[in-house]
């Protein structure tokens with residue numbers, strides 16, 4: 001239902017730090033104008049990131065108290081797994097403490113030195129995890145992405161011709177998987193069309209290269225598809241998200257973005273043997289498969 005106001009009431013306040021202009025000038029100079037070096041206590045309006053900073057709902061806060069801290073077979077884990085499976089359809093789901101932990105497990109188990117991973121645009125931690133194991137992270141944004149003033153509707157798309165060319169040059173055997181970041185954060189948070197996801201999958205499938213979706217903002221991307229792509233106006237966001245994930249063999253997710261949680265994430269795949277590798281490394285470095293480095297809440 002459409003409303004002309006935000007359909008929620010805010011019932012909690014948090015005092016903001018207020019500074020004077022001259023204080024801010026000193027603080028910024030001391031931080032070399034790098035906002036990452038500022039203390040939050042000195043920032044009135046914080047636009048650094050959406051990551052883990054969203055306001056949670058009364059139901060989210062209430063659910064924390066209903067969380068089950070059991071080490072194995074936790075009730076809240078089952079609920080999380082059920083929900084992720086309902087949205088993504090993936091067979092194997094592993095909880096991680098945030099997105100980069102999922103990326104690290106994916107890169108460490110699937111990549112070797114010299115391998116190449118194409119992406120419409122690697123997020124910085126994704127690139128770093130790939131490069132850390134000696135592989136090469138290659139960005140293949142569409143040409144429209146470079147034109148900041150164009151009103152093109154899906155400037156987050158991957159350049160299909162460049163993908164074909166890269167596979168031709170590198171050989172499919174040197175590309176253990178390809179990634180698509182929806183929406184493309186590094187490329188200005190621009191969305192990827194369903195047609196592009198489908199076309200990327202078509203190209204990869206012929207060469208047996210798995211597709212992994214970096215799903216941090218899958219919900220926003222689904223919304224853009226509904227608003228802008230022909231044929232999707234009457235489809236629900238859940239249906240659109242499911243179709244998007246149906247083209248993928250796995251996903252990495254930071255729940256700190258569209259998940260609107262303060263911390264959390266997951267790694268998912270359909271391949272049983274990949275899942276064995278993911279599970280073993282998860283237990284070694286994150287936690288048991290039912291909590292993955294997170295509190296049960």
Ligand SMILES: *Cc1c(COP(=O)(O)O)cnc(C)c1O
Nearest residue numbers: 098099100123125185216254256
């Ligand atoms: C934030 C983000 C990540 C990494 O997630 P963290 O939870 O910060 O580790 C990966 N990919 C994209 C597109 C992101 O925005």
